[in-house]
Amino acid sequence: MMLAGAPQIDVVGETDDGRGVLAAVDSHHPDVVLMDIRMPLLDGIEATRLLRAQPSPPEVIVLTTFDADELVLRALRAGAAGFLLKDTPPPEIVRAIEHVHAGEGTLSPAVTRRLIALVADDGGRRETARTRLETLSAREREVADLVGLGCSNADIGSRLHMSVATVKAHVSRLLVKLEVENRVQVALLVQDAS
Secondary structure (H helix, E strand, C coil), X not given: CCCCCCCCCCCCCCCCCCCHHHHHHHHHCCCEEEECCCCCCCCHHHHHHHHHCCCCCCEXXXXXXXXCHHHHHHHHHCCCCEEEECCCCHHHXXXXXXXXXXXXXXXXXXXXXXXXXXXXXXXXXXHXXXXXXXXXXXXXXXXXXXXXCCCCHHHHHHHHCCCHHHHHHHXXXXXXXXXXXXXXXXXXXXXXXC
16 A cells, blocks of 8 residues: 555565465565564565575565664665664655665664664674775775765765766665675674774
């Protein structure tokens, strides 16, 4: 119902339990999956992990009523490209789907603030993150830092005087070099290192 008024989005399938996610994705081949955390048989975080382990998986946005810090981190580490609360207004959910489809991550503002605070309190990952980021060229590090600030590809291109295609190429290299699956995980790594 939330997405019915968005002509650029086609809802191709639904499932009410975590075990049905892989089969539904195999049947319908969506670009983006909205995943609830609390589902019977298999929770949304484990379903996300299994889905993201598949060849050419769709992007996943976790959409839930629960914003516990642990759940946010677990969802992002499982490969989710976004985390939204169910009280997010429908137009923002549509924008989030468009952003994730375009290769950008998305988090609810309240989740972003709490996540940054949580990550900042965890110094155990700082050295590992810094070591991983040291493998980047100076330009790749600039792109990574701007991804960490939540900038879109267009914003990064504007700030660094690059085309959007060049930014996308840099982001693709970041994912490979840093051994992460999406922009949100790059942002987490940048936050861990700071």
